[in-house]
Amino acid sequence: LAGGVFMDKILEQSLLYDFYGEMLTPHQKAIYEEFVLNDLSLGEIAAEREISRQGVYDIIKRCKAQLGIYEEKLHLIEKFSYTKKKAEEISRYAVRIRENCHNEDSIAEYTKHIMRISDEIIEDF
Amino acid sequence: LAGGVFMDKILEQSLLYDFYGEMLTPHQKAIYEEFVLNDLSLGEIAAEREISRQGVYDIIKRCKAQLGIYEEKLHLIEKFSYTKKKAEEISRYAVRIRENCHNEDSIAEYTKHIMRISDEIIEDF
Numbered sequence: 001l002a003g004g005v006f007m008d009k010i011l012e013q014s015l016l017y018d019f020y021g022e023m024l025t026p027h028q029k030a031i032y033e034e035f036v037l038n039d040l041s042l043g044e045i046a047a048e049r050e051i052s053r054q055g056v057y058d059i060i061k062r063c064k065a066q067l068g069i070y071e072e073k074l075h076l077i078e079k080f081s082y083t084k085k086k087a088e089e090i091s092r093y094a095v096r097i098r099e100n101c102h103n104e105d106s107i108a109e110y111t112k113h114i115m116r117i118s119d120e121i122i123e124d125f
Numbered sequence: 126l127a128g129g130v131f132m133d134k135i136l137e138q139s140l141l142y143d144f145y146g147e148m149l150t151p152h153q154k155a156i157y158e159e160f161v162l163n164d165l166s167l168g169e170i171a172a173e174r175e176i177s178r179q180g181v182y183d184i185i186k187r188c189k190a191q192l193g194i195y196e197e198k199l200h201l202i203e204k205f206s207y208t209k210k211k212a213e214e215i216s217r218y219a220v221r222i223r224e225n226c227h228n229e230d231s232i233a234e235y236t237k238h239i240m241r242i243s244d245e246i247i248e249d250f
Binding site: 019020022023070073074076083084087088090091094095097098101102104107108111114115118119121122 | 144145147148195198199201208209212213215216219220222223226227229232233236239240243244246247
């Protein structure tokens with residue numbers, strides 16, 4: 001369970017980096033990358049960059065705070081999860097159509113769902 | 126044609142506002158809103174806010190520059206247009222399935238397209 005929470009934290013930080021990394025300065029970005037993506041320790045990054053361990057810690061803490069604010073304001077991760085879920089739903093209906101390709105009523109129903117979900121993707125973004 | 130270019134400009138500014146408006150300060154946001162969404166003139170906004178016309182102009186110019194930088198970094202409008210186009214494609218294939226619900230081969234082909242496009246939405250974001 002602790003491992004799960006840890007993984008969620010890492011995943012969340014990677015997602016924040018994926019979506020908002022470009023908003024960091026190149027210096028911040030490089031350090032956050034080494035910590036979150038390349039899994040270096042504070043000490044390793046400090047030695048490599050010839051700055052203090054505390055300095056590295058402060059930069060990473062600041063990056064996390066900034067990235068968190070971007071998500072609060074723009075909700076990209078939230079929106080992306082939503083769109084992804086919708087696309088997965090569409091895929092499942094496509095499979096059902098293929099499995100029921102002799103049943104006209106099923107096809108009519110499932111295509112209706114696909115069109116509705118497509119519209120939701122278009123409108124609710 | 127000039128009208129078209131003008132409309133594109135307005136549309137672009139509204140889109141930038143829709144996607145990144147939350148990144149502006151409340152003051153910037155309020156003024157940009159009045160100019161782009163409510164179509165007030167610089168003079169009208171200046172009178173209403175009791176600031177100089179030049180002051181309003183500078184704020185709007187700055188907002189545009191900032192919003193433009195966000196799009197350059199995050200490409201949300203670009204990504205959204207892409208996803209929207211994909212969802213529209215899916216909808217068109219759903220219509221074709223309904224129109225060809227007696228043709229098993231067509232159904233197989235169109236559902237394959239729908240699944241491919243759904244995957245593209247999920248992966249390429």
